[in-house]
Amino acid sequence: MTQRTTMGTLPPDWFLKVRLKLRHLQLFLALDDHRNLHRAAASLAMSQPAASKLLGELEGRLGVQLFERHSRGIEPNWYGEVAVRHARHILSSLQQTGDELNALGAGNAGAVSIGTVMAPAVTLISRALERVHQQLPNLKVSVDVDVSPVLVPRLLEGEFDMVISRIPTDQDPSRFVFEEIGEEAISIVCRRDHPLAHKASPSLAEMATYPWSLQPPGALMRQRVDHLLMYHNVTPPARIINTSDILVSLALVARSDTLTVISQDVAELLCDPERFRVLPTEEALSVQPYGLITLRQHRLSPGAAALTTVLREVMAEQPLSRASQAPDAS
Structure with a gap:
């Protein structure tokens, strides 16, 4: 995969200088999803020339190519992968902002999304939800159950406020706050x-x-x-x-x-x-133990912070796992 390396060091406000728009972020995701400029443009109700111009102008201002064009279509290079990953997170955060504003406008206490592996879903989370709804009866909570290699990337993309799982070996643990719960x-x-x-x-x-x-x-x-x-x-x-x-x-x-x-x-x-x-x-x-995982450089919404506080209370009350207490005959 060829890379253009003429880009200089970007200043903190680079996105203002290159006039980055939400439309650019939407185009990044559409190109990554469709891997075809015509289909990506159509999904955004744009013409192909307009999409090509939008992408080309931004690449020109950045001084680096984000997507490789070839006969089979278009795909992000290393720079493009970075842009796509952060675009997903930004757009997901904006969607969550709308959900929370709608919830507050309707008299609710906001919205929280949590991902979890199976075991805590039937013990820890069920008790925490019962307790937090005594404090915040209108808090909207969504819970997804899956395996850790699926949950943690979705946390990074902004789909969850927190997850209860394990940190997969292919993820950098320094990006997370991990509070161990037990085996x-x-x-x-x-x-x-x-x-x-x-x-x-x-x-x-x-x-x-x-x-x-x-x-x-x-x-x-x-x-x-x-x-x-x-x-x-x-x-x-x-x-x-x-x-x-x-x-x-x-x-x-x-x-x-x-x-x-x-x-x-x-x-x-x-x-x-x-x-x-x-x-x-x-x-x-x-x-191996699972734990409560949040993003290290991410501020939780008031509703998510309230649920996290209750989860920690329930975690502190939870006895050691029976597997940890039982004698090992091996």
Whole structure:
């Protein structure tokens, strides 16, 4: 990928000097999404010549090319990737500003968006939301549940005010404030009448003879299971269904001899003893700690700050994870 390197050092108010407009930011995103100048222009109700002129004028003022033009279309170079990333964050922040202003205008206490991995969604966040709504009954809160590698980039792009997850290894931890909550205890679950359900201490080798439904390779719980089998020199199951959807996994478990691995808190909430069993294991199983993550150089809205305060209160009241307390038999 070729780069033009004639750009000098930009002053703090560079965006004023180059006359940066919101239309430029919208064009950056449209070009990144469509990778085609004609389609990007059409999505913004612009003509292709007008879009080309808008981009070219800004690149000229900056003294650097942001997008590479070629026969297959157009794509951001390294400079363009920086511009696109920050454009997404700026436009997302502006949208959130509108949401908060609308909420305040309607007599509400603002709006908060939070992302979380599964375990705290059913324990920590549910308690925090109940408490914060006693203080701010009109606070609008949206909660998205996903895995850490999806949540943290969305936090960086401004889609969330905070997330409860882990910092992925491909992210610079210096960009975040991480407040550890605790390890996530996990359980191996089967149906109530599974052949292993009433064994006092089924071995991993016995479990591995049955089908499993697991998170996709690379996911944290999947890594823990893979390591556990490797550590005990057990051949992995011959049939594994890869899915990050817990309801799909539990449906398979309920209807067959499939086993699955889920958070202990989620198992207690969703796994009715009349239908499911948690298999005993020789050692306490857990995955690395998760925590409350916010952006280091980002000021929270009043509603987000209030929710963060309540989350910290609930975190302080929460006992150590059972995985941390249990003796490790390994």
